[in-house]
Every structure is written in structure tokens, then in C-alpha cells.
Amino acid sequence: MNNEDLMGINKKKVEAIIFVANKPVAAGRISKILDIPPDAVAECVLKLNEEYLNSDRSFFIEEVAEGYIFATRPEYDDPIRAFYNIVQKYSLTDLNLEVLAIIAYNQPITKIEVDAIRGNVDSTFQVRTLLEKGFIKITGRKKVPGSPFLYGTTKQFLTYFGLKELNDLPKADEIKKEFKIGGEHEADTLPGFE
Amino acid sequence: MTTLEVFDGPLALLVELTKKHEINILKIRIVKIIDDFVTYVEEARKINLFITTEFLSMATYLLLLKSKLLLPKTEEQEKETISEINELFDTIKKYEMLKEAAQEMKTYASLQSKMHFRNEPDLSGKQSDEIPFDELDSFVLTEKLLEIIDRNRRREEIVNIARDRFNLDDKIKELAEIFKNTPYSEYSVLAEGKERGEAVTVFFALLIMAKRELLNLMQKENFGPIYIKANIDEKNWKE
Structure with missing residues (x-):
């Protein structure tokens, strides 16, 4: 069997696994099952997506935070919404989004620090809403007087915005540079919960 | 402007x-x-x-x-x-x-939001009860623990309300009516056929009435039958 045939077979195996899964499959898992390097999995997915695009299919394989999953193309939003009876289009208000963006780019961050970036505007309400909706979570406590909670984003956050990782955030590098972000926080666990 | x-x-x-x-x-x-x-x-x-x-x-x-x-x-x-x-x-x-x-x-x-997955995951922003295993940490645990404590506390409150079905004051009035006709009685007779909560209420009512000297309680031995003698001469029966 030559290389191309092998690639073709693996490609179909990868497709089959992602096809039956009802939640994202990590590349590492596929690579273990098929005994091929993770790079080869990524290559298979790339090839498959090319094929879907060329044959004008309504779906493709999307890479989200947890791995690969079949997703329909945005053009077919309406019929699927009708099928599932989804009414809600967009659920975050601009203010919630503003606070979420500040947390996403500066995590881990305390509420007071969020307030400061917003010009000392109180963000208690937005932080609570984002926690409730599962976009952010408490990641630790900052080692300063009062040990305030540190907040960070969740996997659900990445999935909601269709991001693979935090570096995929819009203008991630630019903003990181501006804010000089990197390792200044020391997270700590709650005493007695180690 | x-x-x-x-x-x-x-x-x-x-x-x-x-x-x-x-x-x-x-x-x-x-x-x-x-x-x-x-x-x-x-x-x-x-x-x-x-x-x-x-x-x-x-x-x-x-x-x-x-x-x-x-x-x-x-x-x-x-x-x-x-x-x-x-x-x-x-x-x-x-x-x-x-x-x-x-x-x-x-x-x-x-x-x-326009791209849909098989078995549509919850993207409405509502948090599901299931926490992915790799997202478990001490903060999630603390949060869950507080939730459970809170839930149990609420459950206890409900029990308290249920107990109120047998109101002590009402029970005293009820017993007083009985003792007007039959001054001699026994606890087991009064509590007979009553459910646990009510039997306890009767017992408390008797203790309170004994304290107010409306009746005398007698017991020969531990766990023995409790005899009751109502003081019908007492003027403040109406209480």
C-alpha cells in the first residue's frame, strides 16, 4: 500500500469517528485509536474539509476547544433553528460582553481590576451574570490583602465564540502587548481545599 | 445640544x-x-x-x-x-x-451561533448541572458543597412548617374539652391511632397543662403507662 492509499483510509476512519460522536473529539484521542501522529489527524481533517467545500456540502468539521466536531455551515442557520425551535439569537448584552472581554484578555483578574479598566465602574452585576451563565469561573485567589477571587474564562466561553484557544481571540497579541500581560498573578487555592 | x-x-x-x-x-x-x-x-x-x-x-x-x-x-x-x-x-x-x-x-x-452541532449542545448560556471532569477544581467543589448545605437548610425549614399542622394551643383546647367530660384518662388512650407528630403534640400539651396545674400526671415505673387526672375544680379551664 502506498502512502496516498494509507492517507485515504485514515482520512475515512477519522471521518467515521467524528461523524458518530455527538460531542467534540480530541485530536489526541483519534491519534491514539488509529495509531497515527496528531499531525496526521489534523491533515486528514483539513483534506476532508476541502472535499466538503469542493462538493458544496452543508457541513464541515469545526475545531473547537475540546476537539473536532461536525458543524453545519452558517448559511443553513434558519432551517435548523426552525427544526429545533430555537428563538434566541444572541444572549449577551453589550455591558456583559465588555466585562467578559476584559476578563478574557486579562485573566486571571479580580473584579476590582476589571472595575479599574472600565474607569472605576462597578462590575459586580456583570460578573455575577457571567458566572451564572458559565462564561467565567473562579480560578483562584489573588495573594493580596483580602484575597479577592480571580476570574477566568471557561471552555463554554471558547465554544460560544467558536474559539479553539484564547490566542484565537481577536487582536490577542496586540492587546496582550498593550496590557503587558504575563505571569504577574499568583493564584492560590482556598485554604483547606488543597 | x-x-x-x-x-x-x-x-x-x-x-x-x-x-x-x-x-x-x-x-x-x-x-x-x-x-x-x-x-x-x-x-x-x-x-x-x-x-x-x-x-x-x-x-x-x-x-x-x-x-x-x-x-x-x-x-x-x-x-x-x-x-x-x-x-x-x-x-x-x-x-x-x-x-x-x-x-x-x-x-x-x-x-x-449559526453553526449547529449534532445533538445541539447548550449554547444558550445556561449552565448545565454536569461539570466536565477536567473542569473540576476545589472552587467547583466548594460551590457545590455550599449548594447542598443551602438545599438541606431549606429542606429543614419545610419540616418545621409541617410540624405546625398540630398546633399546641389547639391541642390543649381540644384536650380540655375531653377532660371536662372524662377527668380520668391515660396517655396511651389519648394518643391511640394518632400519627407520630400528633402523639408528640398531645404529650407536650399534657406537660404544659400539668405545669399550669390543670391536671396531675402519674407514672408508676419507667416506660409505664401515664395516668392523667384532671383538676376539674380549677377555675381557669377556659384558658
Whole structure:
């Protein structure tokens, strides 16, 4: 069997696994099952997506935070919404989004620090809403007087915005540079919960 | 200026004003921005637009900054003021960047919301009860523990309400009626066929009545039958 045939077979195996899964499959898992390097999995997915695009299919394989999953193309939003009876289009208000963006780019961050970036505007309400909706979570406590909670984003956050990782955030590098972000926080666990 | 735009916060307004006054000379620029900011706050208050304290505190800060600029000062003070202005512009710039990023994230989310997965995962923002195993940490545990404690506390309260079905005062009145006709009785007779909660209430009622000397209780031995003799001569039966 030559290389191309092998690639073709693996490609179909990868497709089959992602096809039956009802939640994202990590590349590492596929690579273990098929005994091929993770790079080869990524290559298979790339090839498959090319094929879907060329044959004008309504779906493709999307890479989200947890791995690969079949997703329909945005053009077919309406019929699927009708099928599932989804009414809600967009659920975050601009203010919630503003606070979420500040947390996403500066995590881990305390509420007071969020307030400061917003010009000392109180963000208690937005932080609570984002926690409730599962976009952010408490990641630790900052080692300063009062040990305030540190907040960070969740996997659900990445999935909601269709991001693979935090570096995929819009203008991630630019903003990181501006804010000089990197390792200044020391997270700590709650005493007695180690 | 009759129609005023509404801003989310003082920095959002400052972002707009920095765009309006793109002058190279720092001092002139900041003074123009400060004047416009203060005018906005004054105008907004005139037409009863809701102005939060954040706007007022920012206005106060800006006016202080302006007075620092205009008053004669030493070279060192001058330097301090300039760096303060630069810091302010820096804050505004950072806020603007994040605000723009937030808008871009919005388009990401709206695109993502149009793509559907098999077995539609919950993207409505509602948190599911199931926590993915790799997201478990001590904070999730603490949160869950507090939830359970809270739930149990609520459950206890419900039990208390249920107990109220057998009201002690009512039971005393009821027993008093019985003793008017039959002054001699036994606890096991009174409690017979009653459910646990009511039997306990009867017992308490008897103890209270004995304390008020409305009846005498007698028991020969531990766990033995409790005999009751009502003091019918007692005048305060009506109680």
C-alpha cells in the first residue's frame, strides 16, 4: 500500500469517528485509536474539509476547544433553528460582553481590576451574570490583602465564540502587548481545599 | 445640544471625545476633552438623563487635572501632570481596544451561533448541572458543597412548617374539652391511632397543662403507662 492509499483510509476512519460522536473529539484521542501522529489527524481533517467545500456540502468539521466536531455551515442557520425551535439569537448584552472581554484578555483578574479598566465602574452585576451563565469561573485567589477571587474564562466561553484557544481571540497579541500581560498573578487555592 | 448620546460609562464618553479632538498638542487636547466632558455631564443633568456617580467622580478628577494644568507650577510638578495626562490617555486607549475587541467577539459569537452541532449542545448560556471532569477544581467543589448545605437548610425549614399542622394551643383546647367530660384518662388512650407528630403534640400539651396545674400526671415505673387526672375544680379551664 502506498502512502496516498494509507492517507485515504485514515482520512475515512477519522471521518467515521467524528461523524458518530455527538460531542467534540480530541485530536489526541483519534491519534491514539488509529495509531497515527496528531499531525496526521489534523491533515486528514483539513483534506476532508476541502472535499466538503469542493462538493458544496452543508457541513464541515469545526475545531473547537475540546476537539473536532461536525458543524453545519452558517448559511443553513434558519432551517435548523426552525427544526429545533430555537428563538434566541444572541444572549449577551453589550455591558456583559465588555466585562467578559476584559476578563478574557486579562485573566486571571479580580473584579476590582476589571472595575479599574472600565474607569472605576462597578462590575459586580456583570460578573455575577457571567458566572451564572458559565462564561467565567473562579480560578483562584489573588495573594493580596483580602484575597479577592480571580476570574477566568471557561471552555463554554471558547465554544460560544467558536474559539479553539484564547490566542484565537481577536487582536490577542496586540492587546496582550498593550496590557503587558504575563505571569504577574499568583493564584492560590482556598485554604483547606488543597 | 438637545439630543445626547447615552454612554455606558465615563471611559466610553472619553473614547468618543478623544476621537473628536485629534490635536497634536497634548495640553490643548486634554483641556478640550475635559471641557467637553464637563459640558456633557451638565447637559445630561439638565435634561434629567440618568448620570451615574462614576461620571461625576470622573468629572471631578478631570477638573482637578485641568486646574493642575492651568496653575503655575515647578518643573517637577509639570512633569508629574504630563505623566498623569499620558496615563489617562493610556487608560482610554486600553479601554477602547477592549471595547473594539468585544464588538469583534460579538461577530464571532453570532457566526458561531449559526453553526449547529449534532445533538445541539447548550449554547444558550445556561449552565448545565454536569461539570466536565477536567473542569473540576476545589472552587467547583466548594460551590457545590455550599449548594447542598443551602438545599438541606431549606429542606429543614419545610419540616418545621409541617410540624405546625398540630398546633399546641389547639391541642390543649381540644384536650380540655375531653377532660371536662372524662377527668380520668391515660396517655396511651389519648394518643391511640394518632400519627407520630400528633402523639408528640398531645404529650407536650399534657406537660404544659400539668405545669399550669390543670391536671396531675402519674407514672408508676419507667416506660409505664401515664395516668392523667384532671383538676376539674380549677377555675381557669377556659384558658
